[in-house]
Amino acid sequence: xxxxxxxxxxxxxxxxxxxxxxxxxxxxxxxxxxxxxxxxxxxxxxxxxxxxxxxxxxxxxxxxxxxxxxxxxxxxxxxxxxxx
Amino acid sequence: xxxxxxxxxxxxxxxxxxxxxxxxxxxxxxxxxxxxxxxxxxxxxxxxxxxxxxxxxxxxxxxxxxxxxxxxxxxxxxxxxxxxxxxxxxxxxxxxxxxxxxxxxxxxxxxxxxxxxxxxxxxxxxxxxxxxxxxxxxxxxxxxxxxxxxxxxxxxxxxxxxxxxxxxxxxxxxxxxxxxxxxxxxxxxxxxxxxxxxxxxxxxxxxxxxxxxxxxxxxxxxxxxxxx
Numbered sequence: 001x002x003x004x005x006x007x008x009x010x011x012x013x014x015x016x017x018x019x020x021x022x023x024x025x026x027x028x029x030x031x032x033x034x035x036x037x038x039x040x041x042x043x044x045x046x047x048x049x050x051x052x053x054x055x056x057x058x059x060x061x062x063x064x065x066x067x068x069x070x071x072x073x074x075x076x077x078x079x080x081x082x083x084x
Numbered sequence: 085x086x087x088x089x090x091x092x093x094x095x096x097x098x099x100x101x102x103x104x105x106x107x108x109x110x111x112x113x114x115x116x117x118x119x120x121x122x123x124x125x126x127x128x129x130x131x132x133x134x135x136x137x138x139x140x141x142x143x144x145x146x147x148x149x150x151x152x153x154x155x156x157x158x159x160x161x162x163x164x165x166x167x168x169x170x171x172x173x174x175x176x177x178x179x180x181x182x183x184x185x186x187x188x189x190x191x192x193x194x195x196x197x198x199x200x201x202x203x204x205x206x207x208x209x210x211x212x213x214x215x216x217x218x219x220x221x222x223x224x225x226x227x228x229x230x231x232x233x234x235x236x237x238x239x240x241x242x243x244x245x246x247x248x249x250x251x252x253x254x255x256x257x258x259x260x261x262x263x264x265x266x267x268x269x270x271x272x273x274x275x276x277x278x279x280x281x282x283x284x285x286x287x288x289x290x291x292x293x294x295x296x297x298x299x300x301x302x303x304x305x306x307x308x309x310x311x312x
Binding site for chain 2: 033034035037038039040043044046047050051059060062063
């Protein structure tokens with residue numbers, strides 16, 4: 001079982017790598033939509049998350065995932081059945 | 085980029101970043117727009133400025149054809165809570181809140197279109213550079229029917245088709261004003277016409293919900309305009 005902090009670190013790295021950003025640019029409350037240069041990049045990030053965590057983000061939930069912290073909460077809840 | 089295709093729609097405007105050299109931020113943006121602009125990253129600032137310039141030129145064109153000439157400062161475009169652009173025009177002879185507006189940008193280009201709310205309930209535009217999309221991504225946003233067509237398409241035409249589908253769904257998402265959207269649930273029919281493609285967006289219950297056009301520029305950009 002991964003800790004919340006471990007998941008956050010993975011999320012932060014996935015975003016930085018896929019959007020070609022320094023790690024420092026990806027903060028817990030950064031808006032992921034603002035970090036991506038366009039909608040295709042954002043969707044590519046979604047598929048990168050899904051490949052890494054071997055899970056599918058439900059479309060009805062995606063609109064609520066705005067920040068790396070939201071993504072971490074979502075993955076912790078859906079993939080690892082954790083609540084925080 | 086050849087900008088002749090701007091005329092594909094009465095009020096569609098395309099601008100490129102070189103046009104920013106002939107004007108200044110203070111001329112384009114109102115104080116409130118500039119306040120919002122300053123909060124953005126440098127990359128987003130460039131996109132925002134290009135997008136606002138295209139949008140304001142579309143609004144100017146719309147009203148110029150109705151014998152009213154507007155300055156950029158009389159046109160204020162702010163995003164609502166859902167991130168969609170809304171337009172307010174400061175002119176006593178112009179009814180407030182009568183225009184729909186849609187903006188898109190990619191690389192060094194931005195496009196924008198406006199329409200009167202009396203003529204359509206939603207408009208969406210999109211501009212995308214043609215590129216290869218990964219198989220996982222294709223499977224994630226194409227409907228079953230679209231996926232079949234995509235796989236029957238010759239390999240050298242799949243990049244264009246993939247981006248055509250993407251652009252149609254992106255434009256529909258903007259036009260529909262939905263905040264939650266599953267792109268797999270709508271079908272896009274694409275019919276080749278003389279200078280581009282005619283699009284129809286079909287809902288899960290098989291109703292026609294939007295129509296539009298896509299054009300491929302010589303520089304391999306796809307431009308899509310859609311109306312609901």
